Amino acid sequence: MNIKIIILSLSIALFFISCSSKDGFVIVEKNNKYGVLQKNGKEIIPPLYDEILISSDKKNKNIKTEHLHPINLHWLHNYNGNRYVIVKKDNKYGIVSLTNKILVEPIYEYISKEYNGYFIIKKDNKYGLLNTDFELEGDILYSDIINTSEIIFLKSNNKWSCFIDNKIKEKEKFDEIYPLIDNYSRFVIDKKWGFIDKECNVISSAKYDYAYDFSNGYAKVIKEEKILYINDEGDEIVKPSFHTGQNY
Structure with a gap:
């Protein structure tokens, strides 16, 4: 044939x-x-x-x-x-x-391409990670995984954790997590917004009503219906006195 x-x-x-x-x-x-x-x-x-x-x-x-x-x-x-x-x-x-x-x-049920040193796999409707030696990295128990260029986010029990340097950090701490933009990621805890850096260190605690992505080293945030700006160390550089404002 x-x-x-x-x-x-x-x-x-x-x-x-x-x-x-x-x-x-x-x-x-x-x-x-x-x-x-x-x-x-x-x-x-x-x-x-x-x-x-x-x-x-x-x-x-x-x-x-x-x-x-x-x-x-x-x-x-x-x-x-x-x-x-x-x-x-x-x-x-x-x-x-x-x-x-x-x-x-x-x-x-699914194997992703390798990215950031890991494959995302799916089995019995749960997700896990394979390393570049094709070995399981922990258990297959996550409801979702986000693999970014610097850090991996894992979701279990409706909470997000960080996975970095082959270790879980801030286990099941975040209600929502967003991809890294300019080396910082927005997160939500109890309906309040904050930021972590690419090492999963909290640079701004969850205290804002909303937060925008970082741009040129600054982020616009909303607090008590007022707009202010924070720098990449989490310091507020403009007092919350504006109702409108542009990103940097």
Whole structure:
């Protein structure tokens, strides 16, 4: 039975039955299952999987591209040069090396691309983390995870924690948490707003009725229906006497 192979240029969105990586590998389809061959035809991973997602090496890190095609190709970019593919089989995801070694059994409902040194995984409707050695980092018990460039936020028991330097910090402290902007993140506790820095240190306690993101080292906040400004040390530099005001 023939295996169909079509090399796809990444600059053109086409429907296809296979595609290539720039490293000399091609995804192939046989009987609606997908595998990986070298361009010379040598089989690397047999066509056993419902989907295959390819990773590249560290020289391409932080490049974000998504190609919404029938096989759901998503180019991943890892930091340590490991070559692997994320595979889907029987509606579960795992990770296989380009020597056909199973690094992570296909038991997860979801596996993200590697970012900030971790994969986000999902199992039994709960989220967890895999490190770059493909090992679990703690338990799979979170209802949500936000992975940013400097810090990871974990949600459990309807509260958010920080995960930084492989440790949980400020465990289940925040009611809401927002992505880092200018190295600072807004949070909410008991309907009051404050800020943490990229090390999860509180620079401004939860005392404002609302807070805007930092911009150029300053943030606009609202307190008792008045507007004031704070600096990146949490100091109030303008007294709360204005009803309107622009961001810095």
